Amino acid sequence: MVKTYNIAELDSLAREIWQEGKSFKTWAFYAPMGAGKTTLVHSLCEFLGVKETISSPTFALINEYSSPVAGTIFHMDWYRLKDEQEAVQAGMEDAILSNNYCFIEWPEKAEEILPENIFRINIELVDENTRRITTSAKAFNKKD
């Protein structure tokens, strides 16, 4: 899917990307700072009926939510992690291997621990209120 959207369209976008990506447990959100990763995850989790506070996990590294639709959701933010080793030590791999839904912001910080099959989401900035989302549901090509 490639789609241009603004903030008012987030709710319908959340529904669409859920339909497209729900067969994948690990979702990787690639985007520069300020593009709206947390905001998109927020809309997605609201759509999935999460009742807990959905907020940025930059500080906590990992937030856990429960959804009547998706079960346990781990909302992770690897912004502050340096590399794969730190991600493993911080329990990120455990969360991925738990086979629960994992929504990961800043996955580029530790790509090596991502599983083979991920739902990849790219957000690009178009202008202050507009973003372009590109999703690809395919195997992640690991670096050799």
Next chain:
Amino acid sequence: MATILAIESSCDETSASVCVDGKILSNHIANQTVHEQYGGVVPELASRAHMQNIVPVVDVALKNANIDLSVVDAIAFTQAPGLIGSLLVGAQFAKSLALSLNKPLIAVHHMQAHVLANLIDDPKPEFPFLCLTVSGGHTQIVKASSPNELKVIGETIDDAAGEAFDKSAKLLGLPYPGGPLIDKYAQQGNPTAFKFAEPQIPELNFSFSGLKTSVLYFLQAKQKEDPEFINKHVNDLCASIQSTIINILMKKVKKAVQQTGITNVCIAGGVSANSGLRTTLTEWGEKNGWKTFIPQFQYCTDNAAMIAITAYYKYLQADFVDLSVSPTARANW
């Protein structure tokens, strides 16, 4: 007499405090400077440092209070929220100590403790009071009806206020930790020089992600015209960003006062060290007829004294936990 030894290890500071009948006798904090080179707290480094620090920190806290371990009546620790590896070190130490001394154990919620830090020194707020708790990971408005009745009535739906400071600083190219630097440069700048977006979020909740985007776009546009824009205007930029963050916070505090009718207003958490926020709270208090309270700086950032004072009120209610208690990274109140 109730003598409480409290331990705080939720993030990157190992701290211990001794409190006797609600009076803080010591509050010793070991900072982990190792994180600066990484641009943030690294969980594994943090828990290792806690392990190295915890015994000496507790020793110093007892010594500074001139209290022997044998007269301690209860052991308190931070149970949640925080980095799990860090919390585990404090919890395990506290449990072991409680077991060996055969004393009751008190589990404290870190965010409740931030609020009750306002009860450490005189003048203390009378109940009920409102507290704006602002830190790197949290932004909340809490209604405190008694020491044991605290309710979150507003919180952030995305970034925390401290995160807004740190990430804005990152966009400005300032080194970590950026929050205190923004405060420093802001003091030389004009807070109305530039205008950034303020969110329209219902009720008493906060949002800071829109501000981040607004700053990002503004800087991109200006730097196209002049690559030196940030360097030339860093003071005004910092002052304008800081003033926007403070406005977002204070407008919701004002709304909370209007909704609850409570006019005792406190602040807490690491960001309450921000000089602009402290001044603005005092000014708005004078203008609107609120009584305002700001804890000493050492009780604003993470510290064990706030755990001790919270534990004291729990001790009075005999609110103890058994040794099966575990820390959790996130917890409801």
